[in-house]
Amino acid sequence: MTELSYLQAVVIGALQGVTELFPISSLGHSVLVPALIGGSWTHLVTENSTANSEESPYLAFVVALHVATAIALLIFYRRDWLRIIGGFVHTLRTRRVETSAERLAWLIVVATIPVGITGVALEHTFRTLFAKPLFAAVFLTLNGVILLAGEQLRRAAEQRQPAGTGQPPASAAPPPGAPRSGLLLAEHRRLDTLAYREAELIGLFQTLALLAGISRSGVTMVAGLLRGLDHEDAAKFSFLLATPVILAAGVLKLPTLAGPAGAHIHGQVLAGAAVAGVAAYLSVRFLTRYFTTRTLTPFAVYCLVGGGAGIAWFA
Secondary structure, eight states: OOOOOOOHHHHHHHHHHHHHTTTTTTHHHHHHHHHHOOOGHHHHHHTTTSSGGGGGGHHHHHHHHHHHHHHHHHTTTHHHHHHHHHHHHHHHHOOOOOOOHHHHHHHHHHHHHHHHHHHHHHHHHHHHHHHHHHHHHHHHHHHHHHHHHHHHHHHHHHHSOTTTSSOOOOOGGGOTTTTOOOOOOOOOOOGGGOOHHHHHHHHHHHHGGGGGOOOHHHHHHHHHHHTTTTTHHHHHHHHHEEEHHHHHHHHHGGGGGSGGGGGGHHHHHHHHHHHHHHHHHHHHHHHHHTTOOOOOOOOOOOOOOOHHHHHHHHO
């Protein structure tokens, strides 16, 4: 088995740190980029999609990158997580949800359940079946379609809103849990007004990221936009929701680094994880500013062009 080089570790680490948070699919890029480079990089793709991939050094390496990415998110949102965790513990004591932080904690719990169950049951199956260059290119193209459709549906809903109504005041928002009809809401809402079933719907969207080429942050942002969140809050909820999922998936498989899969690559793992962590922190810092005024459309175009080119190349 070909050993992971330091160059590969640094390149894949940077790629993971950026593409995990940008809505362009880290898993898809971790399949497509090595396949496009070819040569000694090709084994990184083949190892990740075989039945015995659980014992591959590359998968153990990717696990470490995910943990580094989750740590970067925890550091960036450390103040939010202190409030969320504190609120969660408080609700366990009082058996009541009273503050926005307490509600956000349970929204994250509810939204995490679908991907947690699906990931445990199907992650290995999806990776061995679909973590191949052609499939990754097809799903990356589909990711672009999802992002573009989400933006267009949201824009259409806003245009259908009666003229002169403007954005409703916070006090006008229905109370949490109030019945809502349809998938798409026109008004902009605060994050803490989401109903629990809406958080579950966003979590269901997140399960699509098990397919190489579908972006976790992208599909959860689209789901948030369809439920009336603005781009800034949709991005924030996406990043907060991704943190426990990425961290749990990484920690669950981290012991593989202590076994044969991690032998002889500990230095490469540390180098790649350091690069991934820095890249993830810079990425989330950029994106939280970007989405205060801008949309998913440029990322949709990138995925459509990149995915289409990948289909033409690997077909």
